[in-house]
Amino acid sequence: MHTVPDANARSRLASGQLHHIGLLRFSGPDAGAFLQGQVSNDTRRLSAHEPLLAAYCTAQGRVISLLHLLPHSSGIIALLPRDVLLPTMQGLRKFVLRAKVEIADLSEQFGVIGQHDAEALRAAGLPIPEAAKGYIEQGGLGVGRVRAGSSRYWLIGPSATLAAHGFAGGRDALTVERAWRLADN
Numbered sequence: 784m785h786t787v788p789d790a791n792a793r794s795r796l797a798s799g800q801l802h803h804i805g806l807l808r809f810s811g812p813d814a815g816a817f818l819q820g821q822v823s824n825d826t827r828r829l830s831a832h833e834p835l836l837a838a839y840c841t842a843q844g845r846v847i848s849l850l851h852l853l854p855h856s857s858g859i860i861a862l863l864p865r866d867v868l869l870p871t872m873q874g875l876r877k878f879v880l881r882a883k884v885e886i887a888d889l890s891e892q893f894g895v896i897g898q899h900d901a902e903a904l905r906a907a908g909l910p911i912p913e914a915a916k917g918y919i920e921q922g923g924l925g926v927g928r929v930r931a932g933s934s935r936y937w938l939i940g941p942s943a944t945l946a947a948h949g950f951a952g953g954r955d956a957l958t959v960e961r962a963w964r965l966a967d968n
Contacts, residue, residue, distance in 0.1 A: 799959035800951070801897045805868035805890040806939065807850075810858030813882040818859060821875060822850060829854040832918045834927040834937075839871055847871060853918055853927045853939065858885075860925070860939060862895060894945045896938035897963045904936060907948045911936075924948065935966060 809818055818826045824837035835852040848871045851862040863871060868888060876886055898904060901911045909926055910919045916931035924940035938950060945951055 798898045798903065799896065800956065801895045801937075801960065801963055802956045803865055803960045804862050804895045805865040805888065806893050806895065807861040807863065807868065807872055808855070808858045808887045808889050809861065809884055810887070811882075811884040814859050814884045817879065817882045817884040818852070821878060822852075824852075826852065826859070829859060832912075833914075833916055834918050834929075836930075839875065847874060851927075851929075851937070853925055853937070855925050855939065856920055856923065860889070860893075862937065862939070865890065892941060893939060894942045894951070896945060896950045897959065898936045898938055899966070900934050901936065903950075904938065907950070909938070909948070 815826050815829065818837075822837035822839050824835045826835065826837070828835055829852060832854055834854075837850050837852055838846045839848050839850060840846050848863050848867040850871075853860045853862065868890065872886055872888060879886070904911055904926060909924060910921050912919045912926060912928050914928075916928055918925060918927040920926070923944055924938060927937045927939070929935040929937060938945065942951065
């Protein structure tokens with residue numbers, strides 16, 4: 784007899800490292816202003832510790848990539864699929880010109896954990912954003928809600944720090960990716 788797992792069992796299965804997501808960091812005094820002119824959302828809202836979903840598009844309006852922007856202490860962190868990271872970074876670098884902004888691929892130094900429910904985060908001593916849609920950071924580890932009212936969180940930070948908090952390795956990457964993508968729908 785086949786049983787359907789309850790919501791908590793599905794949540795535990797879906798939590799883990801999201802290897803399919805890459806990270807770009809925009810740093811420097813002009814990072815926010817630069818992104819304001821390049822993406823489809825109002826990046827000034829990042830100062831209110833609010834994660835943003837934005838699109839980076841061609842001049843004709845065709846979407847190149849969707850970016851989840853988080854206001855990390857090291858700069859604005861963009862989460863995006865690894866398969867579009869390089870073309871996105873190359874395209875944005877063309878428009879830096881005189882802006883004081885650096886764009887770096889952090890995918891090898893930083894990790895992204897997809898976490899369903901806040902229990903594992905609390906158990907690791909990490910803060911949980913109180914706002915319906917928010918971002919909070921402690922010791923270089925950022926916790927952001929995926930969307931308003933969601934019980935799904937991104938946990939980002941240096942891979943060594945994530946490992947020290949018990950968030951490294953673990954579940955099969957394809958299982959986590961599949962479950963995380965299904966939850967996005």
